[in-house]
Amino acid sequence: MIMYGGKVMELTEKSVLMESPAHPYAVSLLSSVPRIGSEKLPDSIPGYPPDLRxxxxxxxxxxxxxxxxxxxxxxxxxxxxxxxxxxxxWLYIEK
Structure with missing residues (x-):
């Protein structure tokens, strides 16, 4: 399960999520994780989290x-x- 701003953004099995995340936040989150043995710096997610107040x-x-x-x-x-x-x-909703 991937949550952002108190909301569930993606819900699936861990193996499915790790292999092919679908929600843009899940993709960004997994891209921000450092990889052992990699010289490439992890990506960061631009901007700021929402104010939940x-x-x-x-x-x-x-x-x-x-x-x-x-x-x-x-x-x-x-x-x-x-x-x-x-x-x-909305990327996955037929309009």
């Missing part, structure tokens, strides 16, 4: 997401079923 009503990850659309900035995404996982992202 006044939670956003839209997608909590959109300010930091490289795929954010206008829809992400206005409405919280529903949960999409993608193969063996649940993903809370």
């Amino acid at each position: 006044s939670p956003p009503r839209d997608c909590v990850f959109h300010p930091r997401c490289p795929y954010a659309s206008e829809l992400c900035k206005s409405i919280e995404p529903p949960v999409a079923i993608v193969e063996s996982r649940k993903v809370k992202c």
